[in-house]
Amino acid sequence: MSCLVHSGCTVATLATGGDPYGLIDDAAITAENGLITWVGEAARLPARYADWPRTDLGGALVTPALIDCHTHLVFGGDRAREFAMRLGGASYEEIARAGGGIASTVAATRAASDDELLRSALRRVDDLIADGVAVIEVKSGYGLTIADEMRMLRTARAIEAHRPVRICTTWLAAHALPPEYAGRADAYLDEIAIPGLAEAQSQELVDAVDAFCEGIGFSPAQTRRMFEAARAFGIPVKLHAEQLSDQKGAVLAAEFDALSADHLEYLAEADVPRLAEKGVVAVLLPGAFYALRETRLPPIEALRAHGVAMAVASDCNPGTSPMSSLRLAMNMACTQFRLTPTEALTGTTRHAAAALGLADEYGTVAPGKRADLAVWNADHPDMLSYWIGGNLLKGRIIGGLYHER
Ligand code: NIG
Ligand code: FE
Numbered sequence: 001m002s003c004l005v006h007s008g009c010t011v012a013t014l015a016t017g018g019d020p021y022g023l024i025d026d027a028a029i030t031a032e033n034g035l036i037t038w039v040g041e042a043a044r045l046p047a048r049y050a051d052w053p054r055t056d057l058g059g060a061l062v063t064p065a066l067i068d069c070h071t072h073l074v075f076g077g078d079r080a081r082e083f084a085m086r087l088g089g090a091s092y093e094e095i096a097r098a099g100g101g102i103a104s105t106v107a108a109t110r111a112a113s114d115d116e117l118l119r120s121a122l123r124r125v126d127d128l129i130a131d132g133v134a135v136i137e138v139k140s141g142y143g144l145t146i147a148d149e150m151r152m153l154r155t156a157r158a159i160e161a162h163r164p165v166r167i168c169t170t171w172l173a174a175h176a177l178p179p180e181y182a183g184r185a186d187a188y189l190d191e192i193a194i195p196g197l198a199e200a201q202s203q204e205l206v207d208a209v210d211a212f213c214e215g216i217g218f219s220p221a222q223t224r225r226m227f228e229a230a231r232a233f234g235i236p237v238k239l240h241a242e243q244l245s246d247q248k249g250a251v252l253a254a255e256f257d258a259l260s261a262d263h264l265e266y267l268a269e270a271d272v273p274r275l276a277e278k279g280v281v282a283v284l285l286p287g288a289f290y291a292l293r294e295t296r297l298p299p300i301e302a303l304r305a306h307g308v309a310m311a312v313a314s315d316c317n318p319g320t321s322p323m324s325s326l327r328l329a330m331n332m333a334c335t336q337f338r339l340t341p342t343e344a345l346t347g348t349t350r351h352a353a354a355a356l357g358l359a360d361e362y363g364t365v366a367p368g369k370r371a372d373l374a375v376w377n378a379d380h381p382d383m384l385s386y387w388i389g390g391n392l393l394k395g396r397i398i399g400g401l402y403h404e405r
Pocket of ligand 1: 105240288315317319320321
């Protein structure tokens with residue numbers, strides 16, 4: 001039970017209306033029992049808070065804690081050798097079709113002990129925490145047996161016992177075909193991906209269902225089967241859509257009222273209104289665009305014009321986005337996709353919360369939201385996207401309590 005006032009700061013509330021960052025200078029924030037109860041100019045602090053213990057944040061910038069709404073950060077091994085192959089001219093698809101790619105991470109993940117999986121994941125989580133992240137989505141998809149997919153999600157959930165972060169788990173068994181099911185994708189869905197979802201759901205391990213809808217992944221018809229299974233359990237869906245080709249995955253995602261459609265480099269402009277109509281968040285993953293040396297840009301201007309909420313995430317994974325900095329993803333979203341710094345920060349706070357179905361709890365500094373905030377050594381929020389690397393985080397407020405970095 002804590003009743004605290006944090007003052008001496010500039011707050012970027014990211015709330016809608018007014019200035020796009022929702023900036024408040026000389027601000028104060030009150031937190032009670034882990035929730036924000038008031039935010040505004042310190043001079044207007046209501047009298048009832050006058051005697052509450054107060055932390056002076058020394059002129060720092062406060063934002064909502066950042067949210068990484070798309071990661072694959074539980075995995076075994078690494079793919080550094082494939083990086084060299086790709087630099088030598090091999091494409092991601094060629095490597096995947098030759099048995100490398102996701103399949104090689106599946107072998108390493110199956111071979112890793114529970115403890116190894118957790119310890120390596122925690123290193124990446126620590127990197128994200130150093131960037132002010134307090135909510136992380138983690139997908140399965142490197143186990144591809146029922147037991148190994150569930151082990152990945154159990155490992156992801158275990159992170160919460162070791163670090164002050166909220167973890168959202170996503171069932172991504174329809175990520176790739178394991179070698180034992182080569183050429184038998186529908187049998188894999190019937191025997192592993194769908195019954196495994198039932199089992200994982202019965203153990204309360206699943207917050208959302210995802211699939212890799214792609215030529216080297218699952219067809220739209222197979223993705224639909226996965227989505228129907230999710231719908232039968234009342235679990236929300238999201239999709240790796242239009243990353244390497246236009247499969248009309250985003251249209252399918254919208255049909256199933258998906259939380260988000262992710263990647264979207266090959267999304268047709270004509271399909272953008274589908275996302276807008278259903279309030280599907282477009283999750284942009286510039287780390288994968290960069291690491292694959294992709295040249296085709298997501299249709300940013302059309303997404304913007306139709307008012308589709310754009311989130312930005314790290315896609316932290318050993319293949320296409322070996323990166324554990326969300327601020328770097330924000331910088332890349334600006335430099336590569338021409339997002340504004342305001343859009344990039346909105347994309348890792350308010351819109352990222354929506355992409356996880358957590359808009360009521362996270363993503364803005366407002367009464368009723370979780371008092372989970374990032375405190376920065378920065379004069380202006382543009383700095384968070386502009387500056388590449390460095391340690392900009394001064395501290396974190398988690399559950400209302402301030403922790404110096
Ligand atoms: O988001 N494209 C599918 N899934 C991941 C890559 C996974 C991998 O290559 O290991 C992605 O890019
Ligand atoms: Fe991904």
